[in-house]
Amino acid sequence: MACMGNGDTALNAVIGAVVTVATTFVPFSPVIGGAVAGYLQGADASAALKVGILSGLVATVPFLLAVPFLSALIGLPFLPILSDGLGVLVGVFGVFLLFAVLTAVVYFVGLSAVGGYLGWYIESETDL
Numbered sequence: 073m074a075c076m077g078n079g080d081t082a083l084n085a086v087i088g089a090v091v092t093v094a095t096t097f098v099p100f101s102p103v104i105g106g107a108v109a110g111y112l113q114g115a116d117a118s119a120a121l122k123v124g125i126l127s128g129l130v131a132t133v134p135f136l137l138a139v140p141f142l143s144a145l146i147g148l149p150f151l152p153i154l155s156d157g158l159g160v161l162v163g164v165f166g167v168f169l170l171f172a173v174l175t176a177v178v179y180f181v182g183l184s185a186v187g188g189y190l191g192w193y194i195e196s197e198t199d200l
Contacts, residue, residue: 081123084112088127088184093134102128102180106187111195113188124188128181135176143169 088109095101109127110120143165 079113079115081113081119081126084109084123085126085130087112088123088188089130089133092127092131092180092184100183102131102183103187103190105131106184106189107191107194108187109184110188110191113192114195115192117189117192120188120192121185122188124185124191125181127188128184129177131184132177132180135180136173139169139173 088105088107090105091108092102092105095104098104106124106127109123113120113123
């Protein structure tokens with residue numbers, strides 16, 4: 073079956089990322105976005121995994137843009153309290169942010185890859 077973005081990896085990855093961001097209120101939304109991207113990609117399982125991974129990377133961008141803003145909101149109230157140990161606070165907070173960002177990237181990319189495969193599987197099994 074010829075899908076709208078069949079073979080257009082970049083377009084399918086962006087469509088999947090938009091679906092992921094639009095459904096962030098749903099648990100495991102990257103699976104949904106990756107599935108949409110993999111379904112639209114068609115082709116074979118490796119292409120669907122690739123577009124799922126790309127969809128997850130694109131969907132991670134809004135999160136990464138929000139992290140500095142959210143970090144400032146969370147960290148600012150503690151500055152007057154811990155002004156003497158500011159170096160330690162910055163170090164601990166930096167490690168926490170690094171862990172949060174890496175966890176988010178693994179979450180988005182990993183689940184989108186799974187979704188990409190599932191989307192390809194659904195597309196390959198249906199005869200519409």
